[in-house]
Amino acid sequence: MVGKYKFNPEPNGPDRPRTVRGAYIYNLVDCIYACILRGELDRARRAWGILVRCPDVNWKERWRWGLYLMTAETDAEAPAGTQTQTQTQQPKEVERWLKSLQISMPEGDRPAILAELVLFHIKGHRYRAALDELETYLTSYPYLLSASLHTYAGMICFYLAQPKALQGSEYVPQERAERRDREVSVESSSTATSVDSIGRNVPPPNEGLLRQARKWFEAALKINPREQVALGFIGLMENPDTRPDYADDKSDEEMELELQSMDSKSDAGTDKGSESDSRTATPERYGAYGGFRGRHYDDSD
Known part of the structure; x- marks a missing residue:
């Protein structure tokens, strides 16, 4: 028993x-x-x-199962007329359910639930809502002991500090997003615009949000000095011009060969994703929303 x-x-x-x-x-x-x-x-x-x-x-011990079943994509199986209504109602239902769990679950589980709520907002491109949730709870126990949550707050601030022209678009349904991607690929094949020409017309990042992001990263490092993502972002902010050189003129075949050679290396190789271009860095690239599969949450390091 x-x-x-x-x-x-x-x-x-x-x-x-x-x-x-x-x-x-x-x-x-x-x-x-x-x-x-x-x-x-x-x-x-x-x-x-x-x-x-x-x-x-005690089904609450398997709340991640419920979260996965609530957020898994099944709109393709639903009638066309009900997809828009489902997409509108789902975020509110998931948010309400996670917040109710946050109140009823033991204190030790609450940071993980807040992390899932934040990642759910990030997946839907609701970055401001995710930041509001973090700012609400990070000053109270037990959330203030979580380095991961402070890192999420820093990444979101870092992303929101970027000019609108360099940020990802707002949430759109999957089918519409795929159609838009196809249209963009067709247009880019006919009229290509260089990155340098775009950069000349883009305003600088928001300095206030960058300072706020740095404070979150520093707070994360006080909790866990080995928080690699926070270390990577602070290094990127201190040396913004230090980033990998991307060869834009490489063919698809050359890029595929490089990817294959990277895959053939030892699994113990280090992940270099945190050194990506600051203009395109988004929280999704570092905190992948996994739901039932592939999700991990650990502040024990």
Whole structure:
């Protein structure tokens, strides 16, 4: 017995209860896990809804499953007339759900929930909303002990400090974004504009936001001196002209060969993504939103 809950099921767990109800709950958890891996999200959501209503299971321990099922893209399977309504309602529902978890969960889990809320806003290009959430909570315990959250705040400030012409566009539905990318690729093939000609017409970054970003990065380093992303951004701000030289005249074949040679190196190689061009750096490049798969959150270093 785990606290007031009888069962603590894990996917494919070896220790199975002998009762019929226990076997049913464990099989239900296996079903959710298998459906997520197969991409059968509608079926996984139905099974998740059953699990949440089971009083013998603490479903909050698997809140990341619920978050993934709420945010996974299924608009392609929905009728065309309902896609816009779904895209409008989903951010509010996810935000409301995460905030309710933030209140009800133990203090040790709350920084991770706030991180997921921030990453959800970043994924939707709602950078100002993400920064507002961080500024609201980072002065209070236990959030003030998280180096990762301070780093997120610094990255968002750094991004918002960039001129509008160099920032990413606001959120658009996936289908419209793909269509726009195709149109841009066609236009760029006929009339190419050099980066230097664009740069002459772009105003300088916002100095106030850059100073604020530096304060967040320094606060992150006070908590964890080995926070690599914060170190990389501070180095970039101190030496803005020090960045990799990109050969714009390389062919696609040459770039593909370089990528293949990089992939063939040892997996222990260091990630050089944090040294990217400051004009195109966005929080998404350093804090990838992973939901159920690929997500990690660790301030233990």
